[in-house]
Structure formats: structure tokens, C-alpha cells
Amino acid sequence: MTISDPQSRPRGATLEEVAKVAGVSRATVSRVVNGSPRVSDDVRRSVETAVEQLGYIPNRAARSLVTRRSGSVAVVITEPTGRLFSDPFFPRLLRGISGGLSTRDLQLILLMPEGPADTERTATYLSAGHVDGILLVSLHGDDPLPDRISRAGIPFVVGGRPLRTSTASFVDIDNRGGARSAVEHLLAGGRRTIATIGGPADMSAGVDRLAGYREALADAALPADPSLESAGDFTQESGSAAMERLLATRPDVDAVFAASDLMAAGAMAVLEAAGRRIPQDVAVVGYDDSPVASTVRPRLTSVRQPIEEMGHEMARLLVAAVEGSDPVQRRVILATELVRRASSAGRRVP
Numbered sequence: 322m323t324i325s326d327p328q329s330r331p332r333g334a335t336l337e338e339v340a341k342v343a344g345v346s347r348a349t350v351s352r353v354v355n356g357s358p359r360v361s362d363d364v365r366r367s368v369e370t371a372v373e374q375l376g377y378i379p380n381r382a383a384r385s386l387v388t389r390r391s392g393s394v395a396v397v398i399t400e401p402t403g404r405l406f407s408d409p410f411f412p413r414l415l416r417g418i419s420g421g422l423s424t425r426d427l428q429l430i431l432l433m434p435e436g437p438a439d440t441e442r443t444a445t446y447l448s449a450g451h452v453d454g455i456l457l458v459s460l461h462g463d464d465p466l467p468d469r470i471s472r473a474g475i476p477f478v479v480g481g482r483p484l485r486t487s488t489a490s491f492v493d494i495d496n497r498g499g500a501r502s503a504v505e506h507l508l509a510g511g512r513r514t515i516a517t518i519g520g521p522a523d524m525s526a527g528v529d530r531l532a533g534y535r536e537a538l539a540d541a542a543l544p545a546d547p548s549l550e551s552a553g554d555f556t557q558e559s560g561s562a563a564m565e566r567l568l569a570t571r572p573d574v575d576a577v578f579a580a581s582d583l584m585a586a587g588a589m590a591v592l593e594a595a596g597r598r599i600p601q602d603v604a605v606v607g608y609d610d611s612p613v614a615s616t617v618r619p620r621l622t623s624v625r626q627p628i629e630e631m632g633h634e635m636a637r638l639l640v641a642a643v644e645g646s647d648p649v650q651r652r653v654i655l656a657t658e659l660v661r662r663a664s665s666a667g668r669r670v671p
Contacts, residue, residue, distance in 0.1 A: 334375035343371035393428040394639060395452045397443065397466065400459045402433050408555065408583060409611040410628060411458075414480065417632025418456060425640055427453070440466065448473040454643040456480065456635050457489075462523035476642035478635050482525040482652075490642065490651040492634045496526050499624040499657035500533025503578050503606040506622070506659055508541050510667025512576035512604055516549040518563040518588055520580040527552070530580040530608065549574065553584045560587025568595055575603055576665075582607040586617050589664070604665040610658075619663035627655050 336354075340347045345364060352360050353368040360368075371377075396418060398404075398411060405411045415431075422429060430452060434443040444466055447455055455470055455477040462484045470477050471488065479491040507515050517534045520527025535545055551566050553559030560579055564587065567574055577592075579585035585607030589599055597603045599619055607614060610625035638651050 334377040336377075339368065339371045339375055339377050342375060343367045392426060393430050393452045394422070394454045394456065394643070395430045395432055395447060396456045396458060397432045397434065397447075398458045399434060399440070399461060399464055399466070401435055404556075405433065409613065410555075410581075410609060413611075413628040414458065414632040417629035417634075418636045419632075420629070421633040421636025422640070427640075440464070444469040447475065450475075454478075454639045456639055457483075460484075460524070461521065476639060478639045478642070480631065480635055482529070484523065484525055484528070488650060490638050492631050492638065492653040492655070493525065494626040494631065494655050495657050496529035497533040497536070499608065499626065499659075500530040500578065500580070501537045502657070502659045503608070503622075503624050504534050504537035505540075506661070507576040507578065507604055507606060507665060508537065510576075510604060510665060512667075513543065514549070514571070514574050515543075515576040515578060516551070516567050516571060516574045518560055518567075518577060518579040518584045519550060519552045520555050520584075522552065527580060534578055553580075553587075555581040555583060557583040557587040560584025561591050562587075564588035564591040568592075577603060577605050579605065579607050582609040582611045582613040582621060582623055585621055585623070585664075586613050589617055589621070600664055600666045604667075606659075606665050610660050614660070614662065617664075622662045622665035623660055625658045625660050627657075631655055 336347050336350050340350045343350065345368060349360060349364060350368050353365050354372070396415065419429060432443050434440040447470055452475070455475055457466060457477060458480040460467070460479060460481065460483055467477070467479065467483060467485070467489055477489065479489045482491055482493045483489055504515060515538065517531065519531040519534070522528060531550070538545060548570050549567070551563035553563045560583060563584065564577070567577070568591070577588055579588055585605055589605055592599055592603050592605070599605055605621065607621050607623040608626070610623040614621040614623040634653055634655070638653070
């Protein structure tokens with residue numbers, strides 16, 4: 322066993338040493354390190370050069386006393402932990418958020434409350450000022466976090482249109498338009514008995530995608546039919562269960578629009594097990610254009626949503642709110658694109 326001498330370990334540079342090399346006062350170095358605008362460009366460059374030369378690492382705790390900021394932002398995903406690893410949506414969103422924060426000196430904290438008690442602990446932690454801003458993802462209608470955070474006066478941005486909170490800035494996808502384009506595509510392929518596997522009714526994505534499905538049918542003069550509507554929770558297992566219910570009540574279904582690729586994959590497995598050919602007997606369209614769409618067979622037609630761009634935009638809005646440069650409520654809606662693949666090929670006209 323080797324025991325190192327503490328006196329021989331490398332010591333980090335101090336603020337005083339940076340000041341000496343830069344030829345300025347300790348207070349000036351502190352202002353530069355903490356981002357104060359009250360220094361000239363020449364002085365700032367001298368200090369930054371000295372910081373790089375000496376390898377000075379600012380003390381985050383000391384900085385927070387000066388700036389009254391924690392230097393951290395939280396991403397709160399209100400879903401079971403397993404969803405983070407099984408649903409490709411969340412890694413892509415987090416990649417976009419991380420990219421949006423990459424040029425800022427901000428630490429990213431991931432919180433995933435499960436259940437009322439865990440949500441209460443999360444709300445208490447966030448309200449205590451441990452973070453400078455918050456990104457809320459996958460909110461359900463009765464989630465108390467937005468109201469708690471709003472009362473605490475902490476800047477936050479929501480991923481997806483919040484159903485209850487009307488004063489929050491948010492970034493969403495054109496879920497209604499994306500769903501409508503999927504159903505219009507199925508109609509153009511000669512399908513007329515089109516079912517849907519919708520998302521949760523307490524999430525805006527589920528509500529809006531169901532609304533887009535219904536709008537497309539109405540535009541085609543096809544009446545709404547509750548027997549053609551079944552709901553899931555965006556997981557593959559829920560898509561399988563929903564498809565089984567649909568086949569039991571509407572064996573004449575000739576197309577399915579699923580509100581997520583995972584639910585579409587579950588539906589396809591059930592259809593194939595029931596002897597229904599895809600797309601000859603039943604056409605299928607999903608939503609997300611995730612890697613799942615390219616791995617299932619036949620390959621899945623899907624509505625592409627810019628998930629990483631969504632995360633990047635959420636981060637941008639939050640940084641602007643934290644820095645005080647944009648206190649105005651913002652609502653950003655990103656466009657979708659239908660990506661056509663083999664699962665939804667139209668029927669041949671006799």
C-alpha cells in the first residue's frame with residue numbers, strides 16, 4: 322500500500338495568485354470569475370489568460386454567496402424511473418437540454434419523483450432555492466409542482482403544453498397537426514375504418530393527438546366512433562392491450578394510428594399474432610419517429626417530432642428567464658413531419 326504525503330499533492334491556484342499574474346486586484350478577479358460586466362475587455366482577457374495559465378477552478382459554493390445563485394438547474398421528469406431507460410423520447414430530450422446548456426456554467430440535476438410523497442419532497446427541495454431554474458417534463462394534469470414552483474418564484478419552463486397551468490412558458494410539438502397528417506395519410510391510402518390508440522387523457526400530448534385524429538376523420542365526413550378509440554400510456558405493453566381491445570370490438574378495423582411508436586410496436590405484434598397482415602389488411606402509423614420505427618418489420622410510418630430541438634429550446638428559454646433577459650411568458654410550438662414507410666402502404670385499387 323502506498324500512502325501519499327498530503328504536502329506533495331498538487332494544490333489548486335488561489336484567487337490571489339490569479340490576481341498577481343494578471344496584474345489586477347483580487348476583487349477584480351472575483352468580478353471577472355462571477356461574470357460581472359463592471360470590468361473592461363482588456364482586464365477581462367488578462368484575468369481569463371491567468372485563469373487558464375494557472376488552472377484556477379472557481380469555488381462554486383463561494384460564488385453562490387456572491388451571486389445568490391446555485392449554478393444548477395433541475396430537470397424534473399414525472400414518470401417512473403423505468404420509463405427513462407425504455408422510452409427513447411427521454412434520452413433524446415435530455416441530449417437536447419444538455420446541448421442547450423453546454424455553453425453555460427450550469428450544473429444539470431435530474432429528478433424523477435414517483436408517487437405523492439416523493440413529489441412533495443421534490444417540491445420542498447426545489448422551493449428551498451437549491452436550483453436557479455427548473456425544466457418540467459411529462460406533466461400530468463393534477464401535478465402540483467407547477468403551482469408550488471410558481472409560488473416560490475423560481476423560473477421554470479414546461480416541456481409540452483400544460484393542461485392546468487396557463488402562466489408558464491412552454492415548448493411543445495404540434496401534436497394536433499401531426500396526428501391529423503397521420504390520419505390523412507391513411508385516408509389517402511384508401512383506409513376507412515381507422516382506429517386510434519391514444520395517449521393518457523391527463524397529458525396534453527394525449528389530448529391533442531386524439532383531437533387531431535378526430536379532426537381528420539371529420540374533414541373526411543367520417544363520424545366519430547368511440548368503438549374505434551382505445552387508450553394507452555405510451556408504452557409498448559399498453560399498445561398491445563389497446564390493440565387487443567380494438568380487435569375484440571372492431572375486427573373490421575383496416576388502419577391504426579398509435580400516439581407513440583412504442584404503442585404502435587405493441588399493436589403490430591398483436592395484429593400479426595391475430596393473422597392480420599401489415600399493411601395489406603391493417604395499415605399502422607406511429608408517432609415519434611424513434612429508432613423503434615426502423616427496427617420493427619415492416620418498418621413503421623411515423624410522425625417525426627424534433628425532440629432534441631425541443632430540449633434545446635427549453636434550455637434556451639430557461640437560461641433567458643434565469644438571467645432576467647426575457648421575463649415574458651413564451652409559448653413555442655415546433656412543427657412535425659410524416660415519415661412514410663412500409664407499414665402504411667395504401668391498398669391497390671382493383
